[in-house]
Amino acid sequence: MFKALEFKNENKDMISIYCDIFQGTVGIPKIEYRITNIGIIPYRKRKEIFLGTNIRDRYEYRGLPFNSVERENYVKSEFLKYVTEEQLKQAIKNAYELLKPNAENVSYLVI
Secondary structure (H helix, E strand, O other): OEEEEEEOOOOOOEEEEEEEEEEOOOOOEEEEEEEEEEEEEEEOOOOOOHHHHHOOHHHHOOOOOOOOHHHHHHHHHHHHOOOOOHHHHHHHHHHHHHHHOOOOOOOOOOO
């Protein structure tokens, strides 16, 4: 999990969008970028509050079927209360740019 986008909202709160990469192992190789968490540091505070922790503790979330589209839609709707769809897309673009192969992040190794 890494910080893909960081900005201040209109209330001067610092918002951080965290992304993760999932690589499929069965069948055709598949790489999936996931927005895993959103961190909020309220104005004039130091401690970061993570929305993922708050969402997982809610009964509405726990009542939804495990690994379901309903859970994913619930998390997305909660994330969209704090950030816009455009900011989520920008975070994914930044995550791709960070991981895009270039001369600096390619190494040669014999295993």
